Amino acid sequence: MEILFASAVGILTAAGIYLILRKRTFPVILGLSLLTYGVNLFLFATGRLMVNAPPVLNKYAEVPYTDPLPQALVLTAIVISFGMTAVVVMIALGAYLSAKDDHIDMVEDTKRAGDDA
Amino acid sequence: MSLFLIAALPFLGALFPALLIRAGRNAAAASAGFTTLLAFIGLLLNAPAVLRGEVVQARLDWLPGLGLNANFYLDGLGLLFAGLILGIGLLIILYARFYLSREDPMGQFYTYLLLFQGAMIGIVLSDNILLLLVFWELTSLSSFLLIGYWKHLPAGRQGARMALAVTGSGGLAMIGGMLILGHIVGSYDLTVILQQKELIQASPLYLPALILILIGAFTKSAQFPFHFWLPHAMAAPTPVSAYLHSATMVKAGLFLMARMWPVLAGTEAWFYIVATTGLITMVLGAVIALFKDDLKALLAYSTVSHLGLITMLLGFGTKPAAIAAVFHIINHATFKAALFMTAGIIDHSAHTRDIKRLGGLRKLMPITFTIAVIASLSMAGIPPLNGFLSKEMMLEETVNTLWRNSHYLVPGLAVFGAMFSAAYSFRYIVHVFLGPQRTDYPTQPHDPEVGLWLAPALLAVLVVAVGLSPNLLSGPVVSYAAAAVIGDGEVPHFHAQLWHGITIPLMMSGMAITGGILLLWGHPKLAKLWNAAPRPEAKVIFDAVLGGMTRTSQRVTDILHNGSITRYSAIMLVFTTAISLYAYHTGVAAEATRAVQQAGALPIIGWICLVLATLFIVLNHRKRLLALVLIGVVGLIVSLSFNYLSAPDLALTQISVEVVTIILMLLALNFLPKDTPVESPVSARLRDAAIAVTAGTGVGGLIYALMTRDFIAPSISEFHLANSYKGGGGTNVVNVILVDFRGYDTFGEIIVLGIAALVIFALTEAILGSKVRAYLLNRKPDLPQDGDPHPLMMVIATRVMMPLALMVAAYIFFRGHNLPGGGFIAGLIAAIAMLMQYMASGFGWAAERQRVYYHGIIGSGVLIAATTGMGAWLAGKPFLTSAFGYLHWAPLEEFEWATAALFDLGVFLAVVGAVMLTLESLARLAWQPGMQSEHPMDINPARDDAPTIEKEA
Incomplete structure (x- = not known):
């Protein structure tokens, strides 16, 4: 299972990075989302993988618990990543609406403007 | 009067003129004069002791680890300078009241003046050179504001800039000198340093320290060859010149030389x-x-x-x-x-x-x-x-x-x-x-x-x-x-x-x-x-030097920052990957100590779905809507994996965040182009793919290595598991960590979330305030629209679901302390319940029924969390210490109460407010006149369209 998990994290990261290197805002945002999944899973897995051992204390029996700390950290990370995505989306939107252009590179802008002229 | 108060008074007083200016110029001047007078009297109260030869001290360990202490002391030299600063300050305040004209913003003037006065007092009373440096820089900054007070005069602006550039760079040199001095002596306290004449003068670092400190003092006190800024600073209003350039700021350099005289002079x-x-x-x-x-x-x-x-x-x-x-x-x-x-x-x-x-x-x-x-x-x-x-x-x-x-x-x-x-x-x-x-x-x-x-x-x-x-x-x-x-x-x-x-x-x-x-x-x-x-x-030379420096840095910046964010990211990724590879090749990995677990059918199916969806996104990312749907699939599988791997809280959070994120991106996609054109050549794509695959392999390998090894030291999670119920009163350890053990983190996080939402709100306001608004209002949809934007079935269904969903949110909230759930998840669910109304019945309809502004909800959430945290002070405990107990009311079951629940309520409100404010802001962009159906399924007898029906009948 560890192999599956690690390969999934790797693939999510690779896909995220590939999309982040695109030239338009929307793919970059998608890439950030994929990278976020990858990173959150990575952080989560630092507590090691366990099945059927949620960190909810059992009053009646001695049972194993998985590591709760990475979970708490990842929980806040998930919520924060929503905030981050929202801000990025908004900036991308504002830029597109004002310039009618969704390139993320400024250098291209000047070049294109030069071409038009 | 305590030296702390004397140093703080001008800063506190700086607030008043800016506020009181609405009550008139006399009120502003009087408030500034009163504060200064108070500080002056406080100083005079200390004078007899100083004139008996005592040294008045006030000490506070601020950051002892860095040697930065808020220590003040008053000796004869400090008394003389503080007396000049406050005494002449009083006269200047009186003079400025009659000097400034009706058009000058007098409140600002006195605020700047008091800020400057406070910084000067801080310099002359500091017993810690780091603290002194802070005040030193403050005088440069506040004098910049004062010299450039007449913003409409170019001479004023240039003079202020020149003064700041010269005294500011001198200040930088002085920081270096002071740090060397502190290093020689091993203490940053002036009273200690001033005892160490032999040690300092014998040190090989004496000369560099001396030169650096003198550069600071000479620039401030306008000594040759740095004297040229002072005449240009005369563009300031005369009260400023009289104050800064006769009695105070330019004397700061002299003060410093006099202060350091016992240890630096004599060579x-x-x-x-x-x-x-x-x-x-x-x-x-x-x-x-x-x-x-x-x-x-x-x-x-x-x-x-x-x-x-x-x-x-x-x-x-x-x-x-x-x-x-x-x-x-x-x-x-x-x-x-x-x-x-x-x-x-x-x-x-x-x-x-x-x-x-x-x-x-x-x-x-x-x-x-x-x-x-x-x-x-x-x-x-x-x-x-x-x-x-x-x-x-x-x-x-x-x-x-x-x-x-x-x-x-x-x-x-x-x-x-x-x-x-x-x-x-x-x-x-x-x-x-x-x-x-x-x-x-x-x-x-x-x-x-x-x-x-x-x-x-x-x-x-x-x-x-x-x-x-x-x-x-x-x-x-x-x-x-x-x-x-x-x-x-x-x-x-x-x-x-x-x-x-x-x-x-x-x-x-x-x-x-x-x-x-x-x-x-x-x-x-x-x-x-x-x-x-x-x-x-001097000004020509100064401008030429400054211009040359500006051009050089501009050239360097242009080379490094060509505006291509793609390039920056690529450089950063390649660099990170390279140093990771270096670490991999030079480091030694420990033996794997954990056995690999067997994967059942479910994880394999999940893995296949996830990988397929991810690859599909990469291959088809140009079709944006499709990619978005697939992102949803990935998110779903991620949340299922959390659930499978014993993290129910994470699964709940992930799935609800997924919903709002997808709605958010859909809203944004509404305005963006629906397809991404092919732009990069195949070679560039291959290059990016190579970077991505290398980095991905590295990350995957790293986590695999981590997962197959045990912790090298016992984890602090043991403590959390052991104390969650005993100390925190909850059995859901993740929730107890969030609201109790690491409550401070959570508190910071909801503030960040609130700020993010406010940023989005502000951006929306900016967009709507610009020319873009006209475009938005007249925008023609680029995709065929649905015939009925508010279908009857959906409207009915969402309205029935609203109370149910809120009920679920309440349930999730209350059980959070002991079972999976809690403020974050409940907040997201409640937000989704409200979002459904926006989607089904339209923005206009929902906005009309909105009673409380989302800003207020965010604010109250943060405030509730903060007050709960501060409540611990009443019990003499540190911030955010929680308390809990059990109540037994017949015939109910015994139940628990915990202050952590109140904190969690703050979290809940902040999350609801932030999510709603974000999405509502985006939705406002989409609003167009005549877009919403007038009354989508609004059964309201009081409405006045009944007569129309009668008329038709």
């Missing part, structure tokens, strides 16, 4: 650097001053010259010279502040400061004339005024000074400088006030109202009084201040008298005065020669 390096610089500055400033026609420029160069004089005295490194320096600091502050104020009065009344256009003001402005004569004669060094006393002490010291075996160099140049000093002082009287009355003043000059001349008049009285009985009035202060400068524990005897027979200094004085009169007599011819002679213009 050859000190003598040659400090005394020589002072001497050059004194002579140069005096010569230039004589040929300035602008009253304030004349005074500015004369200030430069007098600062040079004091620097030179400090540079001599002898005790009598230190006493003379301290005495001249007082005298210069009194006569120079008075002179600046008279220059301001003349400017105010005649509307010119050009000496060539003035003259003959004696009869027209008798009061101003009297004040100016007293102050100028003191500046010239005429008995029986205070300037005479300290100037004679100075001349006496020069006679005893040997410069490179020359007995005559220093005294000769001192007399030469004093001659010019006398000449420009006489010129201030003769060319401005004496001579025939003119008929061509820009406006008819007259004496001003009492508010304007009272402050300089008081100073003029001091000039005379100190001159007549120096020992009674200034003796104790000078003695104890000089004792602090000399720092050998003895209080030197200060004795000044007007007449002690025909001595060499007296003859030198006589020569200077005679020479001054002759110079003034020959002034017209000399001025012609002077103006014809070529000389370097």
